[in-house]
Amino acid sequence: MTAVFALATSLLWGLADFGGGLLTRRIPALTVVVVSQTIAAVVLGAIVIATGGWNEAGPQLWFAVAAGVVGPTAMLCFYRALALGPMGVVSPLGSVGVAVPVGVGLLIGERPGLLQVAGIAVAVVGVVLAGGPQLRGAPVQRQAILLTLVAAFGFGAVMALIAEASSSLTGLFLALFVQRVANIVVGGTALYASVRRGAPALPEDGGRRLVQSSLPALAFVGLADVAANGCYALAAQLGPVTVAAVLASLYPVITALAARGLLKERLRTVQAAGAGLALFGTVLLAAG
Numbered sequence: 001m002t003a004v005f006a007l008a009t010s011l012l013w014g015l016a017d018f019g020g021g022l023l024t025r026r027i028p029a030l031t032v033v034v035v036s037q038t039i040a041a042v043v044l045g046a047i048v049i050a051t052g053g054w055n056e057a058g059p060q061l062w063f064a065v066a067a068g069v070v071g072p073t074a075m076l077c078f079y080r081a082l083a084l085g086p087m088g089v090v091s092p093l094g095s096v097g098v099a100v101p102v103g104v105g106l107l108i109g110e111r112p113g114l115l116q117v118a119g120i121a122v123a124v125v126g127v128v129l130a131g132g133p134q135l136r137g138a139p140v141q142r143q144a145i146l147l148t149l150v151a152a153f154g155f156g157a158v159m160a161l162i163a164e165a166s167s168s169l170t171g172l173f174l175a176l177f178v179q180r181v182a183n184i185v186v187g188g189t190a191l192y193a194s195v196r197r198g199a200p201a202l203p204e205d206g207g208r209r210l211v212q213s214s215l216p217a218l219a220f221v222g223l224a225d226v227a228a229n230g231c232y233a234l235a236a237q238l239g240p241v242t243v244a245a246v247l248a249s250l251y252p253v254i255t256a257l258a259a260r261g262l263l264k265e266r267l268r269t270v271q272a273a274g275a276g277l278a279l280f281g282t283v284l285l286a287a288g
Contacts, residue, residue, distance in 0.1 A: 016224035
């Protein structure tokens with residue numbers, strides 16, 4: 001079941017990233033984050049009330065708070081790094097954050113078998129290549145590299161933190177709700193500061209009407225992100241964190257394939273090879 005939940009995580013994160021990427025072409029990124037997470041928080045709040053999740057409140061929720069603070073911060077660093085570019089370097093480098101939860105797993109005593117180690121190595125290389133790394137011909141600013149590494153560490157930290165935020169299903173609903181609230185506070189603060197500096201909160205073409213018409217897509221992005229976090233927490237609780245983290249980190253492959261299938265974007269040779277390696281690594285992990 002670890003593999004099933006971890007692969008579901010990668011599917012949901014990949015689709016959420018794809019949807020979020022499309023939305024940010026028309027709506028400011030911070031607005032996308034705040035609105036999508038607000039919708040998710042409302043849905044989760046209703047689930048927590050219905051399931052009595054409030055009774056699961058305890059010290060573990062601080063992990064959810066930390067995940068909620070780190071997540072938007074990492075995403076903002078990543079967006080800034082993408083703006084500095086080149087994207088062909090930044091995007092694949094962002095996937096190295098998987099080292100954080102894998103390192104946590106090793107520290108707590110997990111020792112994957114030889115076949116699993118091989119699967120981890122192959123899958124990580126595949127994920128990096130699936131991002132379409134730009135190997136030559138473009139200068140890279142040191143600030144872009146630094147911001148990307150900070151973002152990658154943040155993404156990996158969120159995976160490690162959310163895995164520790166609950167020990168039961170109803171507790172997981174509460175932890176995800178608390179994480180969303182923290183996301184909204186951090187994202188909303190950043191959006192307010194951005195508007196104070198003169199940046200628009202609403203798209204220049206369409207304004208509020210465009211945001212309203214995009215609510216179903218924003219809801220999908222927010223809820224897919226919630227479901228992905230929940231699936232990863234279950235995967236990490238049911239089996240080795242080292243395996244769950246690597247399988248969950250296959251989401252760039254899903255994003256690339258979604259762009260190919262829905263937007264008709266052509267995969268570069270290196271991306272196709274990366275997707276193949278990632279899938280082969282998955283097979284090795286499952287076999288181990």
